Amino acid sequence: MLLDLILKKYPAQEDSLIEILLEFQNAKSSHYISEAEINQIALYLNISEAKVCSVISFYTFFRTEQKGQHIIQVCRGVPCHVVAGINVLKVIEKELGIKIDETTADKKFSLEYTSCLGLCDKGPVMRVNDKVYTNLTENKIRAILTEYMVHN
Numbered sequence: 001m002l003l004d005l006i007l008k009k010y011p012a013q014e015d016s017l018i019e020i021l022l023e024f025q026n027a028k029s030s031h032y033i034s035e036a037e038i039n040q041i042a043l044y045l046n047i048s049e050a051k052v053c054s055v056i057s058f059y060t061f062f063r064t065e066q067k068g069q070h071i072i073q074v075c076r077g078v079p080c081h082v083v084a085g086i087n088v089l090k091v092i093e094k095e096l097g098i099k100i101d102e103t104t105a106d107k108k109f110s111l112e113y114t115s116c117l118g119l120c121d122k123g124p125v126m127r128v129n130d131k132v133y134t135n136l137t138e139n140k141i142r143a144i145l146t147e148y149m150v151h152n
């Protein structure tokens, strides 16, 4: 099981918690950490579930609800909006029929905001899973979404 394999890589001490959570969430296809998994991590590290939950809720990038197969993050930084002749979020919302923080019915896509991705001079910017897309236009966004719909 994925979590077992990841836990074995880390010393069973509290200092490992964030690295375990990060690696596991990134590796898990549904990109979230369930209650049972929180329990397993707490047991392994010999800390309380409350401690694990407090770390998860402190960092906004950790998720405890099931998300779509592909997580689209739209940069909410001001520079991206200044250069944008388009509203990236509106284009995606229209294409997928979901709003921010929602997941499509087929669990294929979730839509989120993200803070600056460090590519402000190439905005507008969005990330899909681990891949960052720059200089977005409406056509480019549609092509990217189509690619994920068809090939992933």
Ligand code: FES
Binding pocket: 075, 076, 077, 078, 079, 080, 081, 115, 116, 117, 118, 119, 120, 121, 123, 125
């Ligand atoms: S503001 Fe969007 S990448 Fe920096």
